[in-house]
Amino acid sequence: xxxxxTTILLSPLMxxxxxxxxxxxxxxxxxxxxxxVLGLNGQGLVMAGMYAFGIAMALFLAxxxxxxxxxxxxxxxxxxxxxxxxxxxxxxxxxxxxxxxHFISKAGKVxxxxxxxxxxxxxxxxxxxxxxxxxxxxxxVSAEYSPEATRRLRELEGRIGxxxxxxxxxxxxxxxxxxxxxxxxxxxxxxxxxxxxxxxREVFVGTLGSxxxxxxxxxxxxxxxxxxxxxxxxxxxxxxxxxxxxSLLLFFAVAxxxxxxxxIVRRETGSWRWPALQFMVFFAIAYSLAFTGYRLTAYL
Numbered sequence: 245x246x247x248x249x250t251t252i253l254l255s256p257l258m259x260x261x262x263x264x265x266x267x268x269x270x271x272x273x274x275x276x277x278x279x280x281v282l283g284l285n286g287q288g289l290v291m292a293g294m295y296a297f298g299i300a301m302a303l304f305l306a307x308x309x310x311x312x313x314x315x316x317x318x319x320x321x322x323x324x325x326x327x328x329x330x331x332x333x334x335x336x337x338x339x340x341x342x343x344x345x346h347f348i349s350k351a352g353k354v355x356x357x358x359x360x361x362x363x364x365x366x367x368x369x370x371x372x373x374x375x376x377x378x379x380x381x382x383x384x385v386s387a388e389y390s391p392e393a394t395r396r397l398r399e400l401e402g403r404i405g406x407x408x409x410x411x412x413x414x415x416x417x418x419x420x421x422x423x424x425x426x427x428x429x430x431x432x433x434x435x436x437x438x439x440x441x442x443x444x445r446e447v448f449v450g451t452l453g454s455x456x457x458x459x460x461x462x463x464x465x466x467x468x469x470x471x472x473x474x475x476x477x478x479x480x481x482x483x484x485x486x487x488x489x490x491s492l493l494l495f496f497a498v499a500x501x502x503x504x505x506x507x508i509v510r511r512e513t514g515s516w517r518w519p520a521l522q523f524m525v526f527f528a529i530a531y532s533l534a535f536t537g538y539r540l541t542a543y544l
Contacts, residue, residue: 257302262445274489319470362443371411382399428534429488441501491538499530
């Protein structure tokens with residue numbers, strides 16, 4: 245039982261498909277395409293390194309668990325496995341349906357509720373006074389018929405979406421927790437994106453796209469990469485750089501930014517105690533690694 249619990253607690257460290265969009269965005273924005281290591285593409289090496297880092301962290305934490313009550317000095321003997329056979333399609337279909345329905349009926353309810361909560365936080369309250377000037381500009385530009393007017397309309401719609409999030413409860417939370425994330429290089433926009441990624445890690449990318457008013461872009465991914473590179477502080481210096489990129493990569497490699505994973509751990513362990521402890525421990529480790537990576541890279 246302890247070995248099973250250890251596997252449940254450490255399995256989120258394995259790089260999943262939800263992390264890939266985050267890694268891809270950060271690597272594309274801050275790792276030069278021309279960078280080569282021994283003739284190999286540097287961006288590809290960083291991506292491969294993130295997979296290796298997740299595995300290494302899981303092994304390291306598994307070794308640390310030797311000094312906890314979860315360690316089994318004398319594990320139970322391995323059960324003899326039956327011979328493997330190809331399953332019948334009818335039995336396979338029934339098994340898949342039962343497991344899918346079990347997930348939807350148990351975990352799906354909690355995931356839907358939390359996702360709905362995050363949507364509500366990002367959508368309300370609506371500050372119409374803040375977007376009124378942009379609405380007036382949209383009305384004026386709509387009277388024009390030109391490619392430039394179409395581009396301008398998309399830009400204005402994106403800015404309205406960004407303002408709505410900024411003035412929403414989620415935006416206020418982001419501004420409130422900015423001092424917490426400032427030591428690891430995140431401003432209020434990155435803080436909001438990190439919080440919203442609790443719904444799913446890949447939401448980080450979409451939230452940043454909204455905050456940078458890219459909803460009308462034909463190539464939002466390329467636009468977001470350019471926006472991150474070109475973002476400036478009031479003093480005119482780059483807002484984000486390699487230290488921020490290293491911090492984000494390390495944070496997302498460890499932090500438990502996934503509601504569905506939390507719910508699954510709760511379902512498998514039968515208690516909220518383990519996922520709560522798992523979330524706090526992983527957050528502390530992720531924050532520590534992000535802080536160390538940010539500070540060390542800043543001095544290079």
